[in-house]
């Protein structure tokens with residue numbers, strides 16, 4: 312891991328239903344960065360009428376239970392008595408391919424809908440992400456065009472997503488473990504080295 316990725320890493324990530332205003336605000340900001348700026352699917356704002364009834368999920372980076380920043384998000388919404396959809400899955404580019412944040416957001420999305428009586432969970436998946444969803448036990452159902460872009464319609468196999476009845480607590484994923492003691496407590500290593508040298512010197516002069 313290089314120095315820049317070390318600096319942006321957290322010791323743990325909590326994947327949960329968004330409940331706080333700051334979580335919701337940062338999730339929408341992240342979506343704008345990913346779907347407007349990065350993917351240019353929307354011009355200024357990707358929010359739509361679905362957001363009025365959808366449940367937002369967030370991945371929060373933090374230390375020791377202190378939640379600092381939204382680094383990933385997705386939303387779920389019912390589309391019928393036992394049918395749910397997931398959409399707007401996004402992980403901050405600095406936190407992709409690390410700690411399985413996207414996978415864990417998908418896991419909580421489907422498992423929390425399952426606990427609410429969902430029997431069929433669908434998503435329209437961008438083609439480059441189909442292997443990721445297949446890996447997570449989703450089946451290809453068909454194709455649809457969304458925002459002028461071909462999407463793959465996929466359904467989750469609920470056998471792999473046991474109901475989660477406490478989505479506000481959600482799941483905690485272990486993050487970065489420091490390689491060196493000076494990354495945990497800067498200056499501590501220097502202090503210990505100085506003290507050890509002083510003890511060795513004292514012993515040698517006895």
Ligand SMILES: CC(C)(COP(=O)(O)OP(=O)(O)OC[C@H]1O[C@@H](n2cnc3c(N)ncnc32)[C@H](O)[C@@H]1OP(=O)(O)O)[C@@H](O)C(=O)NCCC(=O)NCCS
Nearest residue numbers: 400401402407408409411412413414436437439440442443
């Ligand atoms: C798609 C996205 C959410 C994945 O988030 P992520 O946190 O990087 O995903 P994960 O770390 O959980 O990935 C799990 C695994 O799938 C792999 N993977 C991730 N994205 C993949 C993709 N598009 N295709 C194939 N494999 C992929 C990862 O390498 C990782 O492999 P590993 O288990 O061997 O380590 C993220 O890349 C993203 O935000 N992309 C831009 C927005 C987007 O495309 N949204 C989805 C719209 S359908």
